Amino acid sequence: MYADHDPIVAFLGLGLISGSLAGALKRGNWSADLIAWGPRAPSLERGLALGLIDRFSLDLPTVVAEADVIVIGAPPEATVQLLPEVLDLALASGEPVVTDMASIKGVIVEAAGTSYPRFVPGHPIAGSENSGIGAAYPELFDGREVILTPSGATDTLALNTVERLWTTAGAHITHMSVADHDAALAASSHVPHMVAYALTSMLANHALSPMQHGGGALRDMTRIAASDPLMWRDIAMTNRDAILTAMDAMAQEHDHLRTLIAEADGDAIETLFARCRAVRRQHDDILNPLTLEPEQTD
Amino acid sequence: MYADHDPIVAFLGLGLISGSLAGALKRGNWSADLIAWGPRAPSLERGLALGLIDRFSLDLPTVVAEADVIVIGAPPEATVQLLPEVLDLALASGEPVVTDMASIKGVIVEAAGTSYPRFVPGHPIAGSENSGIGAAYPELFDGREVILTPSGATDTLALNTVERLWTTAGAHITHMSVADHDAALAASSHVPHMVAYALTSMLANHALSPMQHGGGALRDMTRIAASDPLMWRDIAMTNRDAILTAMDAMAQEHDHLRTLIAEADGDAIETLFARCRAVRRQHDDILNPLTLEPEQTD
Numbered sequence: 001m002y003a004d005h006d007p008i009v010a011f012l013g014l015g016l017i018s019g020s021l022a023g024a025l026k027r028g029n030w031s032a033d034l035i036a037w038g039p040r041a042p043s044l045e046r047g048l049a050l051g052l053i054d055r056f057s058l059d060l061p062t063v064v065a066e067a068d069v070i071v072i073g074a075p076p077e078a079t080v081q082l083l084p085e086v087l088d089l090a091l092a093s094g095e096p097v098v099t100d101m102a103s104i105k106g107v108i109v110e111a112a113g114t115s116y117p118r119f120v121p122g123h124p125i126a127g128s129e130n131s132g133i134g135a136a137y138p139e140l141f142d143g144r145e146v147i148l149t150p151s152g153a154t155d156t157l158a159l160n161t162v163e164r165l166w167t168t169a170g171a172h173i174t175h176m177s178v179a180d181h182d183a184a185l186a187a188s189s190h191v192p193h194m195v196a197y198a199l200t201s202m203l204a205n206h207a208l209s210p211m212q213h214g215g216g217a218l219r220d221m222t223r224i225a226a227s228d229p230l231m232w233r234d235i236a237m238t239n240r241d242a243i244l245t246a247m248d249a250m251a252q253e254h255d256h257l258r259t260l261i262a263e264a265d266g267d268a269i270e271t272l273f274a275r276c277r278a279v280r281r282q283h284d285d286i287l288n289p290l291t292l293e294p295e296q297t298d
Numbered sequence: 299m300y301a302d303h304d305p306i307v308a309f310l311g312l313g314l315i316s317g318s319l320a321g322a323l324k325r326g327n328w329s330a331d332l333i334a335w336g337p338r339a340p341s342l343e344r345g346l347a348l349g350l351i352d353r354f355s356l357d358l359p360t361v362v363a364e365a366d367v368i369v370i371g372a373p374p375e376a377t378v379q380l381l382p383e384v385l386d387l388a389l390a391s392g393e394p395v396v397t398d399m400a401s402i403k404g405v406i407v408e409a410a411g412t413s414y415p416r417f418v419p420g421h422p423i424a425g426s427e428n429s430g431i432g433a434a435y436p437e438l439f440d441g442r443e444v445i446l447t448p449s450g451a452t453d454t455l456a457l458n459t460v461e462r463l464w465t466t467a468g469a470h471i472t473h474m475s476v477a478d479h480d481a482a483l484a485a486s487s488h489v490p491h492m493v494a495y496a497l498t499s500m501l502a503n504h505a506l507s508p509m510q511h512g513g514g515a516l517r518d519m520t521r522i523a524a525s526d527p528l529m530w531r532d533i534a535m536t537n538r539d540a541i542l543t544a545m546d547a548m549a550q551e552h553d554h555l556r557t558l559i560a561e562a563d564g565d566a567i568e569t570l571f572a573r574c575r576a577v578r579r580q581h582d583d584i585l586n587p588l589t590l591e592p593e594q595t596d
Binding site (some may be wrong): 064087125126127145147159173174180183184185186187188189191192193194195196197198199200201202204205206208209210211212213214216217218219220221222223224225226227228229230232233236237240243244246247248249250251252253254255256258261264266269270272273274275276277279280281283286287288 | 315407423424425443445463472478481482483484485486487490491492493494495496497498499500501502503504505507508509510511512513515516517518519520521522523524525526527528530531534535538541542544545546547548549550551552553554556559560562564567568570571572573574575577578579581584585586
């Protein structure tokens with residue numbers, strides 16, 4: 001229905017997330033070309049062979065000059081590195097819409113500055129244990145949330161364009177402030193990782209090697225402790241204040257439960273456990289949106 | 299090969315675990331009868347119809363009198379209730395071997411007393427999110443660990459009989475002291491549950507409703523917070539000291555990681571995360587023993 005108006009989309013970096021977005025746009029009959037830039041040819045050639053993009057270039061200015069929408073597909077630190085150069089090139093050409101997909105927004109918005117209102121910070125809550133363009137699949141965003149963190153100065157048309165990109169890909173859009181995004185994600189993703197790390201450390205340092213007697217509970221509670229150490233170091237460093245705040249709240253809850261157990265307050269313990277069961281079940285649909293995607297991580 | 303010597307096994311209570319053990323013994327061509335007692339007929343009738351047992355009775359003395367080996371299939375509290383009566387009946391008949399499968403051993407051994415050396419405390423590290431005899435399957439123990447906690451006074455022949463039961467069912471045997479078992483399980487199973495409860499409480503109490511933005515990490519880290527509140531209240535109460543000790547160690551690790559993040563000590567953070575990844579991967583085979591059983595919990 002928007003066929004006459006579909007903008008040319010350029011992906012800077014082509015991996016699991018950006019490749020899946022490209023595939024989802026193709027699935028949605030996006031009528032304009034999908035192009036890509038990257039520092040090396042192999043993943044771009046693979047994306048071309050898979051039919052995810054129409055063409056690519058290793059020259060960044062060429063790709064920026066051709067694009068109507070630029071999607072930066074990189075982790076937080078790499079996005080922070082790349083963004084100033086992209087915005088400079090964008091200012092010097094036709095002022096395309098620019099958006100990113102990094103999981104922390106504070107450092108990104110800081111790196112972007114205020115001189116380019118057509119930059120729209122974004123974060124799709126989707127991923128996989130696998131990585132790389134070969135793992136991309138067009139259903140990755142179906143039913144998933146994409147959080148955008150526009151400011152009052154963000155260009156409305158640019159915002160609308162980014163929203164249309166994601167809804168075409170099957171996602172639904174939420175708007176949040178940068179601070180709220182980073183605080184909410186600290187609680188929903190970053191601190192759960194810190195908890196898995198702390199639990200795994202406790203087990204590793206325990207005299208009785210309790211991990212050798214683990215079952216399904218331990219399998220789930222330590223799985224994400226095997227995540228990429230470098231990536232999680234970056235997240236711990238770039239979202240530090242929000243993570244510390246949520247870790248303090250976590251420590252307080254843990255200490256509260258410890259007190260109830262020490263006092264052998266069975267009724268209060270059961271009430272707390274029953275509330276947790278209810279809360280978890282209320283969120284089953286969000287946490288398991290599609291049985292199609294059993295291996296999703298965030 | 300032991301066909302001439304297979305003892306008659308009686309299951310007291312017929313659910314997922316005991317039904318699976320019965321099925322595993324049938325699969326292993328156990329040549330003697332498998333019988334069962336329970337307070338109500340339906341699950342016993344179901345077990346008979348499924349071919350898991352050969353006959354049953356609602357009269358406990360009858361079943362105890364007939365059995366060579368008695369397997370109590372009940373949670374900790376119920377096992378504590380039933381055990382003294384079973385041992386009295388056993389003393390009054392042919393002194394059959396008695397074993398249990400409860401996940402905490404301290405309260406069980408205390409309830410058993412010291413007057414029946416043919417009692418062998420046990421705990422299979424296997425389970426499922428499903429429950430009841432209808433969910434039983436003979437592969438449940440394949441590759442899994444069964445921890446036995448005999449004392450110096452435990453009868454050796456009784457111990458050997460219980461070991462043969464479990465190895466026939468596909469499990470491998472570990473011996474531990476009662477205190478070590480309860481401390482190791484506090485760390486490997488009970489405290490991971492307490493951590494999932496504390497994390498879920500933190501998220502439920504958070505002003506930004508972060509659970510609404512959860513992905514795969516949060517799915518795994520909160521799954522067991524939906525466990526049965528009554529059962530986990532019992533575990534928190536019956537293994538209290540060991541759980542408090544492991545919770546303190548967990549709190550210390552969490553606080554240590556918080557300090558590293560507050561100090562922005564990137565190298566120490568990365569070292570800690572890398573060690574956790576290595577430890578988790580070393581235990582992948584134990585935590586995921588068979589792809590056949592994707593839904594196991596402990």
